[in-house]
Amino acid sequence: MSLGCLPTEIQLQIISYINDFGALRSLHRTNRHFSSLVRRDQVHAALFEFEHSHKDWLIQVNYFPCYSCLRISPRTEHWFQDLVIANSTADICGADALSRRCRACDAKEGNKFLKSLM
Numbered sequence: 001m002s003l004g005c006l007p008t009e010i011q012l013q014i015i016s017y018i019n020d021f022g023a024l025r026s027l028h029r030t031n032r033h034f035s036s037l038v039r040r041d042q043v044h045a046a047l048f049e050f051e052h053s054h055k056d057w058l059i060q061v062n063y064f065p066c067y068s069c070l071r072i073s074p075r076t077e078h079w080f081q082d083l084v085i086a087n088s089t090a091d092i093c094g095a096d097a098l099s100r101r102c103r104a105c106d107a108k109e110g111n112k113f114l115k116s117l118m
């Protein structure tokens with residue numbers, strides 16, 4: 001029996017126990033039904049946890065997550081790069097991480113994130 005065959009109430013209960021970012025993102029991208037069942041705040045919390053637990057690796061490979069599209073992309077695709085150049089002591093995985101957007105997502109949102117950095 002697949003997850004899709006279960007009643008929605010049971011699916012929601014099962015999904016509520018998932019805290020792995022990769023699993024949540026994959027489920028979110030499966031189809032519209034599962035996309036609607038996975039809560040955005042649950043995915044953000046899992047991504048935030050992933051970012052913190054892989055902070056050293058993310059810095060080493062120069063990749064950072066976007067909390068809008070949920071992609072983990074090269075530093076050059078984030079305004080974040082400019083912030084680091086301007087302030088080398090910036091806490092890259094701090095409390096402000098949840099507002100981080102890649103440049104493409106930020107442009108769709110009127111460059112709110114970029115403006116918050118100024």
Ligand SMILES: [Zn+2]
Pocket residue numbers: 066067068069070071101102103104105106
């Ligand atoms: Zn993005």
